[in-house]
Amino acid sequence: MIKALKTLRLVQLSMLASILLYWIAGEVVGPVQHAIDPALRYLFTTLGVAIVGVIFVVRRTLVLREAESLATRPEDGLSLHHWRMGYLATYALCEVLALFGLVLRFRGGPMQQSVPYYLGGFVLLWFFRPKSPART
Numbered sequence: 001m002i003k004a005l006k007t008l009r010l011v012q013l014s015m016l017a018s019i020l021l022y023w024i025a026g027e028v029v030g031p032v033q034h035a036i037d038p039a040l041r042y043l044f045t046t047l048g049v050a051i052v053g054v055i056f057v058v059r060r061t062l063v064l065r066e067a068e069s070l071a072t073r074p075e076d077g078l079s080l081h082h083w084r085m086g087y088l089a090t091y092a093l094c095e096v097l098a099l100f101g102l103v104l105r106f107r108g109g110p111m112q113q114s115v116p117y118y119l120g121g122f123v124l125l126w127f128f129r130p131k132s133p134a135r136t
Contacts, residue, residue, distance in 0.1 A: 001074055001132065008087050008130035015091050019098040019122045026105030026114055034108040041113060044100045048117060055093045055124060062086025070133040083133070090128050097121035 066083035069076060101117030 001070070001080065004080060004084050005130050005132055008084065011088065011091060012125060012129060015095050016122060016125055018095065019118055019125070022098055022102040023114075023118050026102050027111065030105045031108050033110050036104065036107045036109045040107065041104070041109070044104060044117070048097055048100055048120065051093050051097050052120070052124070055090055055128075058086055058089050058093070059128065063090065067131075067133040074133070087128070087130055091125060094121045094125040094128070097124070 062082055063086035066079045066086060069079040070083055073079065098118050098121030101114035101121070104117070105111065105114040
């Protein structure tokens with residue numbers, strides 16, 4: 001359990017750092033700002049809302065349920081695997097949200113359109129830090 005927690009914390013910190021790098025890359029390397037297709041913005045907004053919903057579903061079905069199981073049976077390898085995969089799936093979805101901001105920026109969108117995606121991914125990733133399952 002301790003090793004899994006350390007690994008998840010390392011993954012989380014790495015992904016938080018990568019979101020900061022996306023923002024920097026979007027500002028430094030990104031193309032000159034110009035109008036982008038509104039359909040792309042609407043698509044990313046719709047997908048972003050859907051991803052946030054999926055994050056909460058994954059947390060509820062994998063992370064929280066398996067945390068309850070691990071609290072009573074910490075030696076259960078299958079529950080530990082599902083718990084760890086739930087966190088990794090959550091982190092990957094948060095990263096995708098931030099990548100939407102980078103794609104918008106590389107397509108020429110203004111920073112103001114990309115910031116909500118960067119912030120959303122960063123805040124969700126920070127908020128869902130790995131916690132050891134508590135014994136009940």
